[in-house]
Amino acid sequence: MLRNLYYALKPIVPRWLQIEVRRKYANWLMSKNRHCWPIDPVAGKMPAGWPGWPDGKRFALVLTHDADTVRGHERSLDLMVLEKSLGFRSAFNFVPRRYKVSPDVRNTLVENGFEVGVHGLYHDGKYFETRNKFAERAVHINRYIREWNAAGFRAPSMLHNLDWIHDLNIEYDASTFDTDPFEPQPDGVRTIFPFFVENGSPETGYVELPYTLPQDFLLFVLLKHGDISTWKQKLKWIVDRGGMALLITHPDYMVFNGSNGHIDEYPSENYRTFLEYVKSTYEGQYWQALPRDVARYVSKWNAQRPHAQKQD
Secondary structure (H helix, E strand, O other), rough: OHHHHHHHHHOOOOOHHHHHHHHHHHHHHHHHOOOOOOOOOOHHHOOOOOOOOOOOOOOOEEEEEEEEOHHHHHHHHHHHHHHHOOOOOOEEEOOOOOOOOHHHHHHHHHHHHOEEEOOOOOOOOOOOOOHHHHHHHHHHHHHHHEEEEEEEOOOOOHHOOOHHHHHOOOOEEEEEEEOOOOOOOOOOOOOOEEEEEEEEOOOEEEEEEEOOOOOOOHHHHHHHOOOOHHHHHHHHHHHHHHHHEEEEHHHHHHHHHOOOOOOOEEEEEEHHHHHHHHHHHHOOOEEEOOOHHHHHHHHHHHHHOOOOOOHO
């Protein structure tokens, strides 16, 4: 499989060459998928019986970050300060066996009203190779979920098997997307709404939170977009349909000191500009929620739905 070959070669291929190859491939994919990216028209359909967002808000805004490397871990508090200065809160996902995750960093985030989640064990593409391998890793992932008092999980590289993920002791998973043909496993769930994944009965399972805004690495590093117009376009579409605007960004790739950065970095001002745009354009219209808050809201709604509706 091409995906397995990529992960096998990745450690020995220079970073600049990885970026150049992925950039060419991403541009080719974009030319082939304009009908479903950044917007898949099917994804805007509202679920049957959807109750709307708390307090009558038009849409939910959920901010998440994946610290893929030690560089991202080291910059997490800089990103926290940026968001907090604008009145936002978010979730940070860490990879516990790729680098040392500082308890001080985790505690600082939580004490400031942010959330911490588990982003796999290692940042590789081997989670869903076999059922036994995932079950084996799930034991260790569950230990970090328990130790960190985490509510959620996101698999590295957005790989996913929603049935196997039931092995995890989580309130939510965030390893899918509405539409993203650029991902290694490009099968989108084709909805901009969270949904409940049952585990044998309507009463047990977890909530799936697909990301619905394109990732920062794709836009600013691979496609080399110079502004946030794609985020603004997709956000308006989500708002008009009352969906969930869930964004993944990476402190690994943000430059906070104003320098030009490396080939795989972009100015953190791009993200600040987006937050300022949301705040000024949609003030009072969004529920700015942590992922765990959305998961609990959806779980409560799911528990109250008539069983017949859950089969639609």
